[in-house]
Amino acid sequence: MERKNLNVERKATHGHGAPDSRIFDRRALLKTGIALAALPSVPKVARAHSSHQDMESSPVPGPQADGTNLWKVTVGGMDMENKLDLQAFFPGEITINAGDQIWFTEGMAGFHTVWFGYGAEPPILQIPDPELASPAAGEAPAIVFDPEVALPTANLAVDGVNPVNTGLDILWDPATPVVLTFPTPGTYDYLCIPHQGVMRGTVIVQEAGSELPFDQAALDAMATEQANALIQEGVAAKAEFAEPVAEAQADGSTLWTAAIGAGPGQVRVMAFLPDLLEIKVGDSVKWIHESPGEPHNVTFLGPGVVPPVEFEVGEFADGRPKFIQNMDTFLPSGNTTWEGEGYMQSGFMGIPELGLPMEFTASFPVAGEYIYYCSLHGDPDGGRMGATLRVVE
Numbered sequence: 001m002e003r004k005n006l007n008v009e010r011k012a013t014h015g016h017g018a019p020d021s022r023i024f025d026r027r028a029l030l031k032t033g034i035a036l037a038a039l040p041s042v043p044k045v046a047r048a049h050s051s052h053q054d055m056e057s058s059p060v061p062g063p064q065a066d067g068t069n070l071w072k073v074t075v076g077g078m079d080m081e082n083k084l085d086l087q088a089f090f091p092g093e094i095t096i097n098a099g100d101q102i103w104f105t106e107g108m109a110g111f112h113t114v115w116f117g118y119g120a121e122p123p124i125l126q127i128p129d130p131e132l133a134s135p136a137a138g139e140a141p142a143i144v145f146d147p148e149v150a151l152p153t154a155n156l157a158v159d160g161v162n163p164v165n166t167g168l169d170i171l172w173d174p175a176t177p178v179v180l181t182f183p184t185p186g187t188y189d190y191l192c193i194p195h196q197g198v199m200r201g202t203v204i205v206q207e208a209g210s211e212l213p214f215d216q217a218a219l220d221a222m223a224t225e226q227a228n229a230l231i232q233e234g235v236a237a238k239a240e241f242a243e244p245v246a247e248a249q250a251d252g253s254t255l256w257t258a259a260i261g262a263g264p265g266q267v268r269v270m271a272f273l274p275d276l277l278e279i280k281v282g283d284s285v286k287w288i289h290e291s292p293g294e295p296h297n298v299t300f301l302g303p304g305v306v307p308p309v310e311f312e313v314g315e316f317a318d319g320r321p322k323f324i325q326n327m328d329t330f331l332p333s334g335n336t337t338w339e340g341e342g343y344m345q346s347g348f349m350g351i352p353e354l355g356l357p358m359e360f361t362a363s364f365p366v367a368g369e370y371i372y373y374c375s376l377h378g379d380p381d382g383g384r385m386g387a388t389l390r391v392v393e
Helices: 026-032 042-049 216-240
Strands: 022-024 069-079 084-090 093-097 101-106 126-128 143-145 179-181 186-191 200-206 245-248 254-262 267-273 276-280 284-289 299-301 311-315 321-325 343-345 359-363 368-378 384-392
Touching: 069 093, 069 216, 084 200, 084 216, 216 254, 216 267, 254 276, 267 368, 267 384
Parallel strands: 069 101, 093 200, 254 284, 276 384
Antiparallel strands: 022 311, 069 084, 084 267, 101 179, 126 143, 143 321, 186 200, 245 254, 254 267, 284 359, 299 343, 299 368, 311 321, 368 384
16 A cells, blocks of 8 residues: 555544444553454464464474474564564574474564465465455544454465465464474475565474474574574664764754664664653654664553554454554645644655655644654653653753
8 A cells, every 4th residue: 555545634444343342552451462362263363373283372393293393483583671672583593304393482572473375475464454344535444453464364284385474473362382394305495474585494304203303402502592692783773873963954943864763674672762861852863764664653642642543453353353554544634733632643764665655744832841652663651662852941
């Protein structure tokens, strides 16, 4: 979809789900994974992760009774101290034998999938609602999560023929390990659909009984080394944008440039940089998105304003859960002057291939200390991906 089709006057877009749809935000999903539990069709979705081989709730990688091996690959990760999201599979490449299985376990739930498409064009996470008619000219479409991305495929055997998708990790049943089987020799590339630009891995499947180059302990050591390298890369990216840039304007004010995130690769800084910016009354701030491919927004809430939820949860006609994007957070609020009251929001930024912008500028004529945050990754009280703007006389 093109930004020109979305950069319109905001309209009420709630209520497209079933009449009894319940509202959740992304923070609630990330913390508890309760969205699917709200729907009657969910238990059979969660059980779709079970494999041909019974697994304990915490499987033990290594040789199995049937002569195969169970391997472990970690999906994503997080360095909380530095606010770094590690968008990689650990390890990024693994060699196994035909008949073996891989347990894909969460580093930290972060809207990740494991998708084997055998060279097909990857889908995208959000699409116009296929159950609604196309919007009238100048109106924004209702946007939903593609259920083919959000939910797992029934098939969990990677054979080079039938695509495999685990669905979003935030919806995985914590009591059922996500275990994929590899019955056929070959080289299989895979990716995370929401982060497909950077988050990719490879599984090399040898003939059954072949000598294996590494055991799980060696792979775990490689994974740790890989993660540590990404953390160092992220710390460097964070330092690069630690200080704002000031530019004097013709009217005597100053335009300050700050960063939204940092890191274009497999490590993403999930922070506004700097986290405290002091400017003077009448100055402006330009936030530049420095982590392409990772959506963020800039959100200011005045006193008493209830933060909008990120999406609603309803149902498709076939009973599958429908996650409906709230356009009040997806689209810009339209105002670019903040006086401490109401609601100002940049709209989603950071995915240029969808026509989303890479910067947002606002002016601040009233003194005060204002918290702002990314509604996808932060909290209105400034937690997680939040920051403070101090405007002084």
